Amino acid sequence: MVETPTADSPAEPDISHVNPAAEKTWFGHPRQLARMFSTEMWERFGFYGMRALLTLYLTQHFMFGDREATGIYGGFTALVYLTPLVGGYLADQFLGSKRAVKFGAIVMSLGYLILCFGGPTAQPHAKIDGQRYEVSIEKSGDREVRYVVDGTRKLEIKGNDDGSVDLLENGASVRKIAKDGFESDADRSPFYVMIMLIGLSMVSTGNGFFKPNISTMVGELYEVGDRRRDAGFTIFYMGINIGSLFSQILCPWLAVAFDWWAGFGLAAIGMMISWALIQFNGNTLAGYGEPPARPEVERQQWFIYAGALLIVPLFYFLYVNLMNSPEPAPGSGIIGYVASLPLMGKFLFGTFLLSVPGILIWSFVAGSRQEFQMMLAAMTLIVFNVVFWTLFEQAGSSLTLFADRNTDLSVFGLFSITAGQTQFFNAAFIVLLAPFMSIMWTALARRGLEPSIPVKFGIALISVAAGFLLLVWGATYADAGFRVGIWWLAGLYFVHSFAELCISPVGLSMVTKLSIARVVGLMMGVWFLSISVAQYFAGMIAQIASVDTVGGQVTNLKVSLDTYVGVFTLISYWAIGLGVLLLLLSWPLKKWMHGVK
16 A cells, blocks of 8 residues: 655654653654544545455456456555645645545545445346347356346356457357357446446545544644654554455445445445544644634635535546546557546557656756756656556556456355455554564664665565565466465465565655655655546556456456466566666666765
8 A cells, every 4th residue: 555654764863842741742752643643544544445345346346357356446546645735735835634525535535425326236248240139147156147138038148268258058069159240238326326426526625634644633732853753653553454445344344245335325424433533622733733823814715625526527527527438440550559548548658758858858957966966866766666556556457357366365264255355464464464564674773774765765666576476476276266365365465565566765855855845746746647548547457357248257267377377477577677777777876865864
């Protein structure tokens, strides 16, 4: 998960003149940290609970194909990490962090509630050589079987390795359809699709106000130079992972035990609790996150609230445009590919590709030689950051679909978990690994052996590749039903969690330390933009791993397993190559960083 709270350098002196023993504290920290911890924990409870359901909801309830579902997922997460740029600015200039957090919490709560109203499940159908047939779904043991309804006959759909389809009656093929002769889709209500997209748009908007400003309020609890700040953000970060851990167990379970509305409803309840903790704070947060002391601010805030709600239709339009974007024509090359990108993709890539060289050119002209070298090092790491999160964020899309289709979800043969619940592995391993990683880095630092920031980035890239290759290795032990044991998937998340802890805690701190002071805010914007671009890229990678489905399910599990293995192997090789390149670049980068650690 992408969570990178800011923290001061532990090397700076303690000049706060604050005696922790003389104030009411919570584990030696300002007591308000407990409320911030709980607020963030419940907000992340709601967000990650919803995220664990989203891809499965799109493929199983609305029965979108993999390409549409993973595209929507990638667009949603891209907006989630793009909107904090605007939300943070509006809070700084007009609202104050506290009002922004409360407003964001309300909008996100409404978004989750709206997702509860998904309407009836979409009805699948198929076109065979241009003729439409209804598709029925029936349970057969522990799996669902798709049938083409041809008059009074029901013919089982079986996908073949070469892309053709056989229709079976009593286990025998009665009709063979060529690869391009079988098309699957579903009749879904345009009204309920609109409702779902409005819900996602509201979550994206609300997150922009909540996410950056709750971290800002945590920072305000500490005076400049207070050595407790670093540990305070570590505690705050634990709240993020505790919230996500429990929600990724409970929300998917409720969705299976009752229905999708129950999972999304629990996410909404978590978000409402988060709002209540800030709204009814017993005056403990007085003086923190307050708006600028300007008389016109009270009047301006209502225009901002109204303007934020007007963003929802804009995001809805972007989602619709994303869903209806055509695939690039075969042989059209990079130009054809760029031309086929939806508006969201064009905006993200265009902005990132212009901002990186543009800022470097400015720093070369306006800054000193040392400042330019530090900015060059920062931009290099930001570009590699895109690669890391592109691969890591397969968790909510292609890896969730892999869990649903090609993973034996039985735990020691005693009980089974759902595909959505597999995402809890990451949060659990973060909670377990974080203290050991902290101790390890500290011990290495005492001996002068702690890796530099570029080396940590390189280790993270190679590790994320190792996680995928571990799963690919596990696929060679798949059972007769082409399902991999759950512990191979758990192993992937263990390695990916280690990789995350190599890169995530140092990200924002690195940007603030390497940036020229007068453009540090702009560089922070580029950092978040890089994460947003990575989320969109992650959706594109998941689209490459798309498998043909009927009614949300694949008809040949061997084909889906081979597809995932092929894509995971390819991106692993790229990640290893780029990780090795970054390790080779670590020596000049370390020199360009001029002592920044």
